[in-house]
Amino acid sequence: MIRDIVVYPDKRLKMVSEPVERFDEELHTLLDDMYETMIAKNGVGLAAIQVGVPLRVLIINVPVETDSDDPQVQQPKENTLEVINPVILDAEGKTRYQEGCLSVPGYFEEVDRYKEVRIEYQDRYGKKHIIEDDEFLSIALQHEIDHLDGKVFVEKLSIIKRKKFEKEWKKRLKNR
Numbered sequence: 001m002i003r004d005i006v007v008y009p010d011k012r013l014k015m016v017s018e019p020v021e022r023f024d025e026e027l028h029t030l031l032d033d034m035y036e037t038m039i040a041k042n043g044v045g046l047a048a049i050q051v052g053v054p055l056r057v058l059i060i061n062v063p064v065e066t067d068s069d070d071p072q073v074q075q076p077k078e079n080t081l082e083v084i085n086p087v088i089l090d091a092e093g094k095t096r097y098q099e100g101c102l103s104v105p106g107y108f109e110e111v112d113r114y115k116e117v118r119i120e121y122q123d124r125y126g127k128k129h130i131i132e133d134d135e136f137l138s139i140a141l142q143h144e145i146d147h148l149d150g151k152v153f154v155e156k157l158s159i160i161k162r163k164k165f166e167k168e169w170k171k172r173l174k175n176r
């Protein structure tokens, strides 16, 4: 089921999400719905709070290179990384990347991130895993983990860029 996306500056996006304790049917439905919602909105990552659920759950699906325009081919369900209760074990180096967010639709800006991260997390069955990356997935993980801590990427902009953004965003929300 496609769920509604919480849009900035909704206060729920400031919530610190709670750890998942039960790896049950309800969690699996949430994960399945998050995938459907992300695909419907052309996203590559989504945190549970973005569909209004304050749990430490996020998904990422990095599109594969293909000639097909079909999202099911570009981002098949089986390629979805389901990350529950993530803990950053290591973060090193620096990089900059132009980010976007389904909760701030249509806005893109460069953000400073760590280049490389090592993260421990649980899958939908509660099994622990470790993942390491120094490319796009690293950035996506950092962006989504920020959501679990109540942070949206626009809050990482410089003061000047942030002010400009807030002004433009208010205008855009008014005209919706």
Ligand code: CO
Binding pocket: 100, 101, 102, 103, 143, 144, 147
């Ligand atoms: Co986001």
